[in-house]
Amino acid sequence: MLPEIIPFRVGYCSAPARLSRRDAGWWPIRFPAGVVLIRHPGLGDILFDTGYGPAFFEATRPIPERFYRWLTPAHLDRDQRLPAQLGRHGAQIRHVVLSHLHADHVAGLFGMDPIPPVLTSRKSWAHLHQGSRLATLKAGCPEGLRRRLQALSPQFFEGFPQVPPPEGGSSLGPFHDISGTGSLLAVALPGHGHGQFGLYLPRTTGGPAFLIADAAWSRQALRDGCPPPDYTLRRLGDAAAYLATFSALADLARNRPDITFWPSHCPEAFA
Template identity: 60%
Template sequence: MLPEMTALQIGHCKAPAFAARRDAGLRPIRFPAGAALIRRTALGSLLFDTGYGAAFFTATQSLPERFYRWTTPTRLLPAESLERQLSRLQAWPDLVLLSHLHADHVCGLFDLARLPPVLTSREAWNALQQGGRLATLKAGCPELVRRRLLSLKPRFIEDYPTIPSPLSDWLSGPCYDLAGDGSLLALPLPGHGAGQFGLLLPQTTTGPQFLISDAAWSRAALRDQVPPPDAIIRRLGVPGDYSRTFRSLCALSRGRPDIGLWPSHCPEAFS
């Protein structure tokens, strides 16, 4: 049977519309914290990212971390918690893949009553261990969240075998075969945060899907080829790398319209 993907929204934040695309205005809009549950894979059930959780609000109670919550006001309804949504689906992940280690992608993990094994990139893990409290905050991961992450013993994407990428016409870099059968492929998407990876599912019950994390903030921005402002990119990443990845995804969306693209904060994708 083919893998089945279920999109989840684990809370949301509000930020100016131009954070997603440089031609938008100052009007605040909702940015969902998207995650995805992929069932019926060779690895069992896989969870891609975990959204917000109680750990985020605990970690941003005090200054200077409070600025994170002030600049991007965040809300997580009880019914949106990762634990409750998984319970409603009667599903439990056998493995969690964290695309990168920013707080809005990892905090839901710590709401789970039982932590599954975690998979992330070695580059992101090494970067997490660098710098002090302010540097950690500027890198998108408040200190208390960082400490909880560092208590884990993750597996690393870079330790998996590589195969020729089915997207090599658009994206450069290695393609990691997570399941050993070509059904779950991790692809680097540099530019936003350290060691960011996307997850390509060449076949699912609804066609091929590509979870692209924060390599873009909306499907509309990719369709219109309008990236975020450099100032937004620079705050959490490398503008040159981000621009190259973004242009590649724009070309991919035109060249392979059959592939569903899932930016983690896209209201169209995670509504």
Template identity: 55%
Template sequence: MSLDLVPMRVGFCRAPALASRRDAGLMPMEFPAGAALIRHPDQGDILFDTGYGVAFWQSTRCFPEMLYRATTPAVLPVTEELCSQIDVPPALVILSHLHADHVAGLFDLPVMAPVLTSRAAWVAMAKGGPIATLRRGCPELLRRRLLKLSPRFIEDSATVPTPAGFGALAGPFYDIMGDGSLLAVPLPGHGDGQFGVFIPASRDFLIADAAWSRAALRDNMPPPWLVLAQLGDADEYMHTFNALRTIMAARPDVRMWPSHCTEAFG
């Protein structure tokens, strides 16, 4: 089965380069909000993550959510809006995790598509008040809009054997489309319930924020420990990061897609 992957940049934010790799400086740089359209010949277009959208600015107008906007200023050019890049509404939207820069664009779609995410991410997002949810990367108003949805969960899909060369990941691998075309696997460490999607036919691996860039993986340069601890579990992040490096060595034919990588998403 042949599947095509169309990478998209849905806005970007500015942050110190040091946030992405520990050998970088404090000069600000642009980090794209990557999304990908997977063209499935039988099941329609599938959207992996949604980048920025109007809901991000709506949900960060007031304190304390405005701190999110202030610390990582975001920009969404008209040409990068999700609806400017998609001709037909997707048949399914996959949300790798529930941070605002991965989910806000969902609410710009003219027709709300079915959503697939992880139960672990959903349960964690549903807990707590405005401060707790902001610390999890999802402003309160955006969280409330998400909670009105009725998503499917990857954990309800059948599991399949680990693909060759992917044994460094703890798994399990979930057959989320029921035909072996898209395999979801947990990528713990950054955010609650984060997972990636491997496309066996094209050998593309969408890894969300499990690494900041392809170069960081090649150079063995994760973000500073303090950044990792603020965003999630630093120990789990490093385990996942090292597992991805092991996969790169074992499967040089696999192409990694970190969501904020300028090499991948421009």
């Protein structure tokens, strides 16, 4: 029995294509908020990120948080809400993995009842506790969501044992085995936000899978080796680190065509 990956989208936002790809035009496109349900034979149902949720719209109601919504208008249909979609899959979520703490990855969590145990990076958690209301907004996590996150007691990827990188992935790492069986490997994907991690699954029913969050905006951009423009990278994190991560992933994609990549906002992946 192998883990199975079930991708779905929990809302979307609209933004100029150019912000995600340096050779694209300025017309607005839709970026799905992609979530992956992992049906793991030993560990049960695990959710990778949570997309949008009512908590996002609450947290971005006041000013200055409302600017977030004005800049990247978000939409969430009722039947796309996380609890409704998990219900349709009959999922019983045992753990939620948060790749990083941007609003469009964490807001859906607060629609879950009860909220399952959460795993994230120690680095992203430390950063969440720093800075003013405005600083946390600029860092992509409005104050209302930050407060709700701070009430949680997550486990940290960095505390799990390190394992060797997968073949072709030696420029990434270290990899941490969060499953105890080598089936779920968390790995830092620095450059986007603070302390972003991805999840590598060496074996699934669909072959090896790499959930790479916002380390690339689309599979096509990885194939073309075309990252976002520097001003996007600087605004959302560390541009040099992002480009190093992006090129390591693009190399891996070239050398390991058997791996399926799952960028969180890729319209092809989350069709």
